[in-house]
Amino acid sequence: MSNYITGPDVVKYACSCGLLKPITRLYFCRHCLELRCGFCVCHEVDSNYCGKCCENLPSAEARLKKNRCGDCYDCPSCKQNLSKRAATVGPKNPEDPKATPRKVYYLLCLNCRWSSRDVGIPDQAAATGSWPERENVHAARLQEIIEMYKGIVLAEKQQKMEKDKKKQRRFMTFTDRTGITASMLRKRIGLPDIPHPLLKPKPKEPEEAVAKEEVEEFPEELLTKPINLNEITTLEQRLNLPEWQPTTVDKLFPIHKQVSVKRSQRCRACEHNVSKPEYSPTSIKFKIQLFAFYHIPEVRIFTVEPLRAGKQCELLLKFSNPTQHQTVITFLPLFPSEDSFASKEIKELVPDEEVPSREIVIEEKQPPSLPGSQPSSLLHTSLSRTPSITVKPRPIKQAITANVELPTSNFVLLPRDDAAEFDDSGDTHNIQDDTKLVVWRKSNKAVIRLNITPLENLNIGDEVVVGFTMQHIYVNTITAVESKEPQRYNNNVKVFQYLGKIVGSE
Amino acid sequence: MPLYEGIGTEKLTVVMDLGAAFTKLGFSGEFAPRHIIRSEVTLKGSNLTREIYSYVNGDDLYDLLVEFLHMIFFKYVLLSPKDKPVIIVESLLCPTIFRETLAKVLFSHYEIYSLLIVPSHLVSLAPLAINTALVVDVGYLETTVIPICHGLPVLHAWQALPLASQAINNKLRKHLHSCNIKISEVKQNIIDDIKVRCCFVTPQRRAIQFLKSNSQLNYCPDLQYPLGGTKIINVPGKIRETVAEFLFEEDNDHQCLSTMVLDSILKVNVDLRVKLAENILLTGGTVMLTGFKARFKEELYKQLNSSRYEKLKLSKFMFHSAPSKDNYTAWLGGAIYGATEVLGMKSITREYYFKESRLPDWPNMKDNSRIQ
Known part of the structure; x- marks a missing residue:
């Protein structure tokens, strides 16, 4: 068996898509009786979980938390898990003899010894949550710009729809005959014009960005002072925090841990699952496992x-x-x-x-199923999956x-x-x-x-x-x-x- | 879209900017990409790491992109791509084979619902809320300059030169070779890191001095770059200071970064020239190099004095700073476009793609009647 893990693969099977793979990397679809491999099945995200705390995150929550675990952090310096450390500090008012020492928490990387105290994050009284979050400095301006673009596109869309509507009208209206519209009438009487309820106000234009003649000045001290490489972040460290990309290590902030997913695999030809894991993040078992290793000699x-x-x-x-x-x-x-x-x-x-x-x-x-059976009536056609596209198998090139x-x-x-x-x-x-x-x-x-x-x-x-x-x-x-x-x-x-x-x- | 994804919640659309060195990915309507990763894949069989842009032909690229997008969708984005819209930010000068293969992978392998391709130079202006500017994208493989006038890219004035990050990396490796042994075995990302952490672009006055044979100027201090805990790479001050000099030195065709900008302005209508010169936007990761922007400005003024550009009659240049880091400005533009209804109105649907089996493209006369 170890040969399948370490290689080299000396026996390969031809998958129905034309790729050659060892049997351990193949699936066998029982419904269309074909070998399938990771390349030719349809992968789907099943459930989200945090790899550190093994907590299952429902997809809506994961979306809300930007696919990150709320509690676990990665080290911004070396990307390993950060551990929470407790420390005891003196009571708030040392004069009071009855006061008990307080417990505070900080984050520490056990791999590179980076700690949240290095960058001046205050120690927290509670172990979970409450760690300070950082906001994008441009958030307000960008929100405004997004709103503006939304408005512009929406107005454009409405205009288009209005145009289509005008073309369709074939009847003579009352105003056409008298030549007087409601708003004209109101004006004549002296009443203020009320805006049409369906007509939205014009999108607000935020002011355009202003170009400046000055650009970032060259830091002159770079020419004479030797730099300490330990204080400058590496490229990887910068890109781990894409929003801030700090250049010096004192601006590194802990990163919320990215959640992982469990995947299920689906045969493209018959839309049956060939592999489906159990939902629980701690379980390594499968609900459906049609691995070729269990079906093909x-x-x-x-x-x-x-x-x-x-x-x-x-x-x-x-x-x-x-x-x-x-x-x-x-x-x-x-x-x-x-x-x-x-x-x-x-x-x-x-x-x-x-x-x-x-x-x-x-x-x-499994319940009996037929390749040609009708989908369940519970699934409305518009809500059900669209059928997969089958890619033409490639010819086997092995000489x-x-x-x-x-x-x-x-x-x-x-x-x-x-x-x-x-x-x-x-x-x-x-x-x-x-x-x-x-x-x-x-x-x-x-x-x-x-x-x-x-x-x-x-x-x-x-x-x-x-x-x-x-x-x-x-x-x-x-x-x-x-x-x-x-x-x-x-x-x-x-x-x-x-x-x-x-x-x-x- | 399947029912269980939830109807009321706001749709999340993946926005990707597949660069030659780094891929920026995130969701529409957000202000920064979630991840910036290297555009490379580690192949399962051989454990070989290959860059996406190292493809030899279309089939090779197809396999690389399948692998790479699999990693993007299931490791970073965490979404089943099937029946979802995708937004790609792409340069107008992207090779046809790359965009066609990318579309093929997305539509036939990942079965996405629709694809919106936005031109990177144009959307870079979205975070600034302006519609006329000269966009200078200094990326990994090449530097491209395209003027955008009233929201339209002026394509006949485009300029492109392979003066970018990759060229700096090659220069750096070559120079380091003289003072370090076995430097050729050092991986590309180490070279990248040395460039980012140690090197900078020196001001013009020093650059002129260095060119003189009797210069009395001292270079900046030497550095020792630790490698793997036991080794050290010596980075002399001369290399730190002058490795990016070639970006501003005219080549045999008298071309360099500053002439590209001015040539591009020259090709645009007279009425727009001043406006473009006063709205310059620098994007791409390479412009984040320390001192790059200051030097770029100095070089523009220097070139303006030469006889080639006398007729431009420009007196000043003005620069924009986008509300983002320079390396993801184009991505941010794509994310802003993606948050609007443009996605539904302008994107290419799966039905259209399979009917035509190609993407609409500006050099194609079928799609673009403006080409004579």
Whole structure:
């Protein structure tokens, strides 16, 4: 397993979008029976939480707090978490003998020893909240400008609408006939004109900024006085506080900690979730986890003979079945030339006597759903999600540098059984194996032998890559409405093995 | 927009300014970006950090942008991009491949609802509430000058030169190489940091003295920049003071920052010249370099005396200071535009994009009838 974390990835699967990834980075959509990866699923923000205090923030609150935790702070100097420290100071009036010492709090970074006392933030009497916040000095002016622009655009919009309205009018009004409007009449009588209630006053224009001849003066002392780099903030420190960008360290202020999100992933083709975490920030479990690792047989390289260009050598691959259902694995060429090629050959298999009936475990974890079913009537069309855009899959660019002699026979992989580890009753399981193909077998795992021939024109040191299409039987436990039986499909997955480099002759 | 997002609450629109070095991102209607991050991604497989602008072709850029925007949306902005509007602040001189690929990523990969692209020079004026100014954007890759007259960018008067942060970084690395060994292995962000913390732009009187062979002037004090706890980079005073000098030295075509501004003014109608000279706005991160603005002004006056610009008849230059830090002025403009109804009126919707499968652009005669 550690190989999947540290790499290098020696076995890669082709995702339906055309990218090659190790099986641990893939999802398997049970509804459209395709491999998906982080690139081709639709990511969504599920819930916000603070990574330090593990507090769940509802999205409205997170929006209000500008996606920052109200209580936790980051160090402005090194971006680590700030800790709250308590200190005891003398009572307010030292003369009073009964007065108890007070507790005050300040913020301290345990990494770089920056503290809120360094920059003159007064110690607080309460541990949470009440830390002074800073305002943008230009806030009032900018608010005014935003209001002005809003007004201008709105007036423009109204004008446009008015124009459209005028065009539509086809009837003669009373004023058209008499030539007198209400306001004219009012004027004639001597009454003050009342403004139209719908007509908004013209947007107020704030005064324009005035250009000045003077610019920031050059600080002359820079030429003679040596500067202390410890007092000048780094570029990163400045950009962490984009609003102020302080140039000296005495103006650094603690930063509210940015919240993190839990993401859920959705298949773009069928809009079903392939991964959905639990809401609680402290939980690392999933509500839905359709990881390929739990559905697609895993292929590992067992061993390979030294690779020589043009010489046939033996490759042992270990297959393991992660599912609760028996599967049969067949080898197919990577790119079939026949017209029978279809990325998904969905053909229902008749359960034959080879598969004992007890193997079919129907797990109704999810309500049945059909790809073509109508969305719930609760979701109005305008409120529901717009269907995703499917991006055309890119062609697989991986060059194949060795030929595989594909075995004509297939082999059976038994279902995964956690108790089998402790079962000593033989490893053959009464399965008639092609001894040329299957070398070894134990519970849900099997090692098979393939003959490969690296291409003639390879030089020493060239990477050898082989690939084949693995066809396995996938048992879908999501039952359709018409048939209660779990459906069995032939699923094709393209698998690539990176076997290493060509070595010299013996 | 899904129902559970809440109907009554004010909509939050992401505003992004994807710069060559730093990306500014935040929400419309706010007064400062939430984050300013480096425009680079660390690729999962190889652990290699690549800048967005280091792309080799469109497909490469597509993958880089998918990675980068994923980080933006789920690490910084914390919003599902699907069915949301997005505002991009972009230079009018942005490469077509970049903006087209960005639109493709946003529309087909992230499935955003609509996209509003605002020109950075124009919107930089929004925080100032003025509509005529000469905008000088000194960024990372290049410096661009575009005059804005009565709210319209005067494109035929644009000027651009690769005199910006990247050139300073390269110069700095080259100069440091002479007094430090193994400087070529130092990462780009360290060089950036040395530039920001140690270097400055010297006043003109000193620069003239330095050019003379018999100058008696002493350079500013040398500095030792600590690196990684054990190493030290020596930064001599000469480098600290003169590394950005080349921005104001005329090249073989007699071009430098100050001539760009004056050339641009020259190309504009006579009636607008004085007004532009009296409304100059400096934006971009590089103008925050200590002493840059003071020197820039001095250089403008110096150039005015040369015979090339005699006919300009200008007597004074005036500068604006935006209610923001210079490196996010353009972003702030985008955020102000985003707070208005412009978003609904002018943005490109998904339906339009997929019908046309391209963005409207000013050099395209289909969109711009003013090009002859």
